[in-house]
Amino acid sequence: MSLTPNCIRFGLQPWMRVTWRVTKWAALALDNIRDVAHSTQEQSVANQRVAEHIERIASMVAQSADTASQARHSAQQLEVLADQLNAAVAKFQV
Numbered sequence: 001m002s003l004t005p006n007c008i009r010f011g012l013q014p015w016m017r018v019t020w021r022v023t024k025w026a027a028l029a030l031d032n033i034r035d036v037a038h039s040t041q042e043q044s045v046a047n048q049r050v051a052e053h054i055e056r057i058a059s060m061v062a063q064s065a066d067t068a069s070q071a072r073h074s075a076q077q078l079e080v081l082a083d084q085l086n087a088a089v090a091k092f093q094v
Helices: 005-010 014-091
Strands: none
Touching: none
């Protein structure tokens, strides 16, 4: 087998050089895959937190709607009471 100058310098035969390059690129690919997996995990955690916040906001909106409904009902009751009080006061006017 003929050796290229780089192979002679490192004492590697051509097939060893190819194997080394494949190993190097496979390791780089594996590192990139691990980075993507890590980023995906982080994104998943962030998505979960966003979902939890949305649920909290939805609960707060529901509570606000209930409070507004109760306030509207109380205002209607006060209006009825005010009308009754005005009618009672009107009976005593001279």
